[in-house]
Structures are given as C-alpha cells and as structure tokens.
Amino acid sequence: IDRMGIWDKRDDMLVHQEEPYNAETPPGALAAPITSLDAFYCRNHAPIPRIDSASWRLRVEGLVDRPLELSMDDLRRFTERTVVATLQCAGNRRADLMEVRDIPGQVPWGPGAVSTARWSGVSLADVLAEAGVRPQAAHIAFTGADVSQQADPPQPFGGSIPMTKAASGEVLLAWAMNDQALPAAHGAPLRVVVPGWIGARSVKWLERIGAQAEPTGNHFQTEYSVLPPEADPEAVGPGDGITLGPVAIHCAILRPGGNERVAAGPTEVSGFAFAGENRTVARVDVSADHGSTWTHADLDPPESPWTWQHWRTVLTLPPGETELVARAWDSTAAVQAESPVTVWNPRGYANNAAAHVRLTCRP
Ligand code: MTE
Ligand code: MO
Incomplete structure (x- = not known):
C-alpha cells in the first residue's frame, strides 16, 4: 500500500x-x-x-x-x-x-x-x-x-x-x-x-x-x-x-461519550452544531428524558460564517441507564429529524437525524 x-x-x-x-x-x-x-x-x-x-x-x-x-x-x-x-x-x-x-x-x-x-x-x-x-x-x-x-x-x-x-x-x-x-x-x-x-x-x-x-x-x-x-x-x-449541495443543519454530542464512566448528578454535556450555506445555528436543545424537557445549550461564537459551533450545557443525569439527545435548529427554523428512520435513503447520504448517546451513570 x-x-x-x-x-x-x-x-x-x-x-x-x-x-x-x-x-x-x-x-x-x-x-x-x-x-x-x-x-x-x-x-x-x-x-x-x-x-x-x-x-x-x-x-x-x-x-x-x-x-x-x-x-x-x-x-x-x-x-x-x-x-x-x-x-x-x-x-x-x-x-x-x-x-x-x-x-x-x-x-x-x-x-x-x-x-x-x-x-x-x-x-x-x-x-x-x-x-x-x-x-x-x-x-x-x-x-x-x-x-x-x-x-x-x-x-x-x-x-x-x-x-x-x-x-x-x-x-x-x-x-x-x-x-x-x-x-x-x-x-x-x-x-x-x-x-x-x-x-x-x-x-x-x-x-x-x-x-x-x-x-x-x-x-x-x-x-x-x-x-x-x-x-x-x-x-x-x-x-x-x-x-446534494448545501449541508443540512446537524449536530453531534462529543461528551460524555457512550463508553465514558460518569457519576449521576450535574454533568457537562458538550458537542458541536453545523448549519450549512448561508444559515446559522440558531439553537441547540439537549434532553436526558427522551424529549420531555429540553435544555438550551450555550453556543460558542463561530470562527467564521462557514464553521461549526461548539456548545455545552449542564444536565442532571439520573443513576442507571440514560439516553442523551441533542437537536439543532438553524436560522430558517429547520430542525433535525428525530430519527434516522425518517431520513434513510439507499445510498446513505445526508443523515442529519438528532444525536443520541446512551450511557450508564454510577449512583
Ligand atoms: N476530490 C477528489 N479529486 N477525489 C475525491 O475522492 N472526495 C470528496 C472531496 N473531494 C474527493 C475529492 C469528498 S466525498 C469529500 S467529503 C472531501 O473531498 C473530503 O476532503 P478531505 O479528504 O480533504 O477531508
Ligand atoms: Mo464526501
């Protein structure tokens, strides 16, 4: 090679x-x-x-x-x-x-x-x-x-x-x-x-x-x-x-990672969001209770109009199994699809479904 x-x-x-x-x-x-x-x-x-x-x-x-x-x-x-x-x-x-x-x-x-x-x-x-x-x-x-x-x-x-x-x-x-x-x-x-x-x-x-x-x-x-x-x-x-041309609104959860050992209680959750073309990231919502309640994350200012923006917030995580969900909105009020089922397509492009991380918290 x-x-x-x-x-x-x-x-x-x-x-x-x-x-x-x-x-x-x-x-x-x-x-x-x-x-x-x-x-x-x-x-x-x-x-x-x-x-x-x-x-x-x-x-x-x-x-x-x-x-x-x-x-x-x-x-x-x-x-x-x-x-x-x-x-x-x-x-x-x-x-x-x-x-x-x-x-x-x-x-x-x-x-x-x-x-x-x-x-x-x-x-x-x-x-x-x-x-x-x-x-x-x-x-x-x-x-x-x-x-x-x-x-x-x-x-x-x-x-x-x-x-x-x-x-x-x-x-x-x-x-x-x-x-x-x-x-x-x-x-x-x-x-x-x-x-x-x-x-x-x-x-x-x-x-x-x-x-x-x-x-x-x-x-x-x-x-x-x-x-x-x-x-x-x-x-x-x-x-x-x-x-495909312009990128659709997208986000990812970076921390905690799925295999990270986290204690229950207040925990920093962070990631990035990216809105393509001439749109900006308007808001990122994060939930630890399957979307019953959402917390709005703090967004870093972008380096330029053409970059991702990192975000962070603190959520109180319960002991045992939890699923974190994050979804971003852009400046046209477009939001990420809830599940990859909605956006599945035969060549597998443009998956911008909401980000999910499953983890188990120590009591
Ligand atoms: N340009 C050439 N000539 N050949 C390629 O295979 N891949 C494209 C694009 N430009 C490609 C290319 C694809 S699909 C992507 S996502 C980006 O390059 C990746 O850029 P990178 O490898 O610098 O990250
Ligand atoms: Mo690509």
Missing part, C-alpha cells in the same frame, strides 16, 4: 479503508475549533495521485471569453484570501442509517467525517473574472486528477456548483491548510473549498474548471444524491434523486 500523503496521520484515526484511504477524525479531535492536519478526516475515491507542482497546470475553459492555463506561480499573483470553513462528508453518520436498513458497498462512516481548517488560496470568483465567464454559464464544473474505478467506465472525480455560489467570494482554490502547504492527501497542489456545501463538491487535485450551461455529467455529481427509499441504486438514472 502506498502511504504517500497519509503517513503523517494520527494513529487513532478511525480508518475504514487503507486503499483508497478513508478515515474519520478521532472523537477527541472534534472538540477543537480548528482540526489539526494530522487529525483531519480523509475521503478518497481513488489512490492519492502524485502531482509534480512545477509542471502542473490548471485549465479554465468552456463558456469563457479567455481560456486560461495557470501555473502555481500564475495563481499566486492573484490576491491571497483565507477562509475558515468546516468540511463535512455527505456520508457522515451513515453507520446509523445502516442500523435502520443495510446499505451495501458504502463506507460505514461514524460521526467523524467532518473537520474544520483555515484554508488559504485564491478566490474562485477572481479566477473566473480573469477568464471572463459568459452569461450562459450557469454552472462551474471541477475535475480532479484522480481516476476512480467506482465509475463505469473509470473517470476522474468531479463535481459542479451553480454560478451563483461560484461567484461568491468564499469559494476558494486553496493551496494552504492551517497556514501550511496543502498536504497531498487533501489535494495538493490545489483544491476547491466550497464552504457550507457537502465535501464532495470541494474537489481535490484540481486540474480543470469548466464554465457550462448545465451541471456536470461527472459520475460523482449525481452519485451524491438522496434517492427515494424504495429506489434501486443500481437502476436509477441521473435526475432521479435530490442532488
């Missing part, structure tokens, strides 16, 4: 697959506002490509007046911008959906396919302005260098976002993560970062940007969609599902 780019990950990463490398952030590391590089989750559909950044070029083409071919030096001539943003995989917490009904052939992600970094690079909008995007271009497509066997025939990983999002200043073409050079595992020399959108649209090892009238036909654009529960994922066509 080629460990290139992943040798420097922590030993306690929860590794689902070695090749391609798929690993989630250990629970303890989710409590920090910014995730360290050695604990940031990794989601790959193909082996990590080796790219020589000196000969690498980014092509910008399609419905543009001036097609571009940019080297890293060319890109560094644009104004450098930094955005702190949370990335969350659409498959995060699929394991809870699999308990409802099996989802064959998919990674059984727990709650750690989410992390936050300080990303630096150029604004996609600045590069698109240089190329002169034509008015007919309603979508911006991204293509990576990694060729995935999961597509038939195999094809590079890709995805697209609408022009409205692409033109907003927060979408970056990033070469740095937490003020260090972007690691190979996270897309070096250059990756897209689409704040507030599912991780799959933040294409790594970027080679091509295409301005086009329609969303990309890339396999992974419609792979990341929510199908109706009765659909056969092998027999659906593009357009049969809800193609």
Whole structure:
C-alpha cells in the first residue's frame, strides 16, 4: 500500500479503508475549533495521485471569453484570501442509517467525517473574472486528477456548483491548510473549498474548471444524491434523486461519550452544531428524558460564517441507564429529524437525524 500523503496521520484515526484511504477524525479531535492536519478526516475515491507542482497546470475553459492555463506561480499573483470553513462528508453518520436498513458497498462512516481548517488560496470568483465567464454559464464544473474505478467506465472525480455560489467570494482554490502547504492527501497542489456545501463538491487535485450551461455529467455529481427509499441504486438514472449541495443543519454530542464512566448528578454535556450555506445555528436543545424537557445549550461564537459551533450545557443525569439527545435548529427554523428512520435513503447520504448517546451513570 502506498502511504504517500497519509503517513503523517494520527494513529487513532478511525480508518475504514487503507486503499483508497478513508478515515474519520478521532472523537477527541472534534472538540477543537480548528482540526489539526494530522487529525483531519480523509475521503478518497481513488489512490492519492502524485502531482509534480512545477509542471502542473490548471485549465479554465468552456463558456469563457479567455481560456486560461495557470501555473502555481500564475495563481499566486492573484490576491491571497483565507477562509475558515468546516468540511463535512455527505456520508457522515451513515453507520446509523445502516442500523435502520443495510446499505451495501458504502463506507460505514461514524460521526467523524467532518473537520474544520483555515484554508488559504485564491478566490474562485477572481479566477473566473480573469477568464471572463459568459452569461450562459450557469454552472462551474471541477475535475480532479484522480481516476476512480467506482465509475463505469473509470473517470476522474468531479463535481459542479451553480454560478451563483461560484461567484461568491468564499469559494476558494486553496493551496494552504492551517497556514501550511496543502498536504497531498487533501489535494495538493490545489483544491476547491466550497464552504457550507457537502465535501464532495470541494474537489481535490484540481486540474480543470469548466464554465457550462448545465451541471456536470461527472459520475460523482449525481452519485451524491438522496434517492427515494424504495429506489434501486443500481437502476436509477441521473435526475432521479435530490442532488446534494448545501449541508443540512446537524449536530453531534462529543461528551460524555457512550463508553465514558460518569457519576449521576450535574454533568457537562458538550458537542458541536453545523448549519450549512448561508444559515446559522440558531439553537441547540439537549434532553436526558427522551424529549420531555429540553435544555438550551450555550453556543460558542463561530470562527467564521462557514464553521461549526461548539456548545455545552449542564444536565442532571439520573443513576442507571440514560439516553442523551441533542437537536439543532438553524436560522430558517429547520430542525433535525428525530430519527434516522425518517431520513434513510439507499445510498446513505445526508443523515442529519438528532444525536443520541446512551450511557450508564454510577449512583
Ligand atoms: N476530490 C477528489 N479529486 N477525489 C475525491 O475522492 N472526495 C470528496 C472531496 N473531494 C474527493 C475529492 C469528498 S466525498 C469529500 S467529503 C472531501 O473531498 C473530503 O476532503 P478531505 O479528504 O480533504 O477531508
Ligand atoms: Mo464526501
């Protein structure tokens, strides 16, 4: 196995697959506002490509007046911008959906396919302005260098976002993560970062940007969609599902953990919540009595409009078995589904059901 780019990950990463490398952030590391590089989750559909950044070029083409071919030096001539943003995989917490009904052939992600970094690079909008995007271009497509066997025939990983999002200043073409050079595992020399959108649209090892009238036909654009529960994922066509973009309101309980030994009585309960796109976390409710009563948690201010927010509160836990439940509301008053049963779908995406932790308290 080629460990290139992943040798420097922590030993306690929860590794689902070695090749391609798929690993989630250990629970303890989710409590920090910014995730360290050695604990940031990794989601790959193909082996990590080796790219020589000196000969690498980014092509910008399609419905543009001036097609571009940019080297890293060319890109560094644009104004450098930094955005702190949370990335969350659409498959995060699929394991809870699999308990409802099996989802064959998919990674059984727990709650750690989410992390936050300080990303630096150029604004996609600045590069698109240089190329002169034509008015007919309603979508911006991204293509990576990694060729995935999961597509038939195999094809590079890709995805697209609408022009409205692409033109907003927060979408970056990033070469740095937490003020260090972007690691190979996270897309070096250059990756897209689409704040507030599912991780799959933040294409790594970027080679091509295409301005086009329609969303990309890339396999992974419609792979990341929510199908109706009765659909056969092998027999659906593009357009049969809800193609995912902005992240839905979501939260997790970090402490106490399910296997933690806790004494009955007043106990700090903490976690994080994340509202995607241009929504904010409005409130987090926590209950230790199956939702008869709810306590409103204290929310930390977000690092930026594009990040998770950590929260904490104190609940009085009874001796014996207890179940903690947390649910977040966003600024449109959308709330998390009560149970994964409600949101089960054949490919196991976008599980944003309320967070549950079962524990036994000492008297
Ligand atoms: N880009 C390429 N080229 N290949 C990939 O497999 N995986 C996507 C996205 N970009 C992927 C990609 C998915 S599904 C997610 S969730 C994020 O990258 C994960 O980013 P990370 O590995 O840096 O955490
Ligand atoms: Mo993902």
